[in-house]
Amino acid sequence: MSDPQYDIVAIGNAIVDVLAQTDDAFIAEEGMAKGTMQLLFSTEEAEALYAKMGVGREVSGGSAANTVAGVAALGGKAGFIGQVADDQLGAVFAHDIRAQGVAFDTVARTEAEPTTARCLIFVTPDGQRTMNTYLGASQFLPAAALDAELIQAGAILYLEGYLWDPAEPRAAMRKAIELARGAGRKVAFTLSDTFCISRHRDDFVKLLEDGDVDILFANEAEIMSLNETEDFEAAVAATAPKVPLLVVTRSEKGALAIAGGERVEVAAEPIDKVVDTTGAGDLFAAGFLTGQAQGRSVRDSLTLGAMCAAEIISHYGARPEVDLKALAAKRFG
Structure with a gap:
């Protein structure tokens, strides 16, 4: 087995985020569940909600794309696979992620529809974000678009649960797991959201029971949803034996592994x-994956993750605005 050329290679939704401030009344009026993510199923629906937004800020996003941008900001070497359309937002996404130092070479779809994905994010005064996502072109990532050499060159393949919903990228991620496993690489998976779990719980449990996941990421709500219980400790106890490394974030209560x-x-x-x-x-x-790729302990990897999360919630948007590498060096030397 050759040495990996990349620390992390991720597969996920290629999305441009549009963030705007709002209040709880607007969230309620629009029938949104505060602090969660819901899907929009057409360009028209996305544009109608966009028209109701206040002054917005556009930044490239997508869960796994944000993660690899953070890896690159920490000095790690990262690659990303995700589908955009050949349109203005697609060009914005590609430029932004490459400017972060992330390898991104997925060929854009040339069809007129659907357009590049976008996520309309409403931020309330308490900092909570309520997301409305139009997946657009991102849900049409075929297995044929996978860069096998890139996947096999990454020490850790990181997969986004959000992308498990559409059939085509789900098949692509299953193929990616095979490629990573065949190259002796680790596979990390994030559950992403409770709605993903409610739709694909059996699939996610089978991935764990089949030994296809080496590192599982979840938050409190997700780990309880996966185990269909409101007992957090029982959910952790039930999941931990199924995966070599379980990581659970708990917001202001910190994180555990x-x-x-x-x-x-x-x-x-x-x-x-x-x-x-x-x-x-x-x-x-x-932060956690970079720590692991750098050979840090689980505790130090958790700490690095917590540091990165704290930086990101101190400002708008999901891309770091300070030198994360310098921040890590100050803490760890």
């Missing part, structure tokens, strides 16, 4: 004010 039966917990990093929680889990994963 269980590897080989050993449990490690870290506190959340202190922050003056929570501005926007968009991307907190994505950047936590970036």
Whole structure:
């Protein structure tokens, strides 16, 4: 087995985020569940909601794309596979992720429809984000678009649960797991959201039971949803034996990891004010995975994840605005 050329290679939705401030009343009026993500199923529906937004800010996003951007910001070497359309937002996404230092060579779809994915994010005064996602072209990632050499060159393949919903990219991710496994690489998977779990619980459990996942990321709500229980500790206890490394984030309560039966917990990093929680889990994963790729301990990897999450929630948007590499060097030397 050759040495990996990349720390992390991720597959996920290629999305451009549009963020705007709003209040709880608007969230309620639009029938949104605050702090969650819901899907929009047409360009028309996305444009109608976009028209109701206040002044917005456009930034390239997508869960796994945010993670690899964070890996690159930490000094790691990362690649990304995701589908955009040959349109303006597709060009914006490609430019932004490459400018972050991430390898991205997925060929854009040339069909007129659907357009590049976008996520309309409404941020309330408490920093909570309510997301409305039009998956557009991102849900048409075929297995044929996979860069096998890139996947086999990554130490860890990171897969986004959000992308499990459409059939075509689901098949592509199954193929990617085979490629990574065949090259002796590790596979990390994030559950992404409770709605993903409710639709694909059996698939996710089977991935764990078949030994296809080496590192599983979840938050409190997701780990309980996976196990259909409201008992957090019972959910953790039920999941940990099924995966070599379980990582669970708990917002202001910090995060924990269980590897080989050993449990490690870290506190959340202190922050003056929570501005926007968009991307907190994505950047936590970036810090943790970078720590693992660099050979750090589970505790230090958790700490690095918590540091990255704290930075991202201190401002709008899901891409870091400070030098994460310098931040890590200051803490760890």
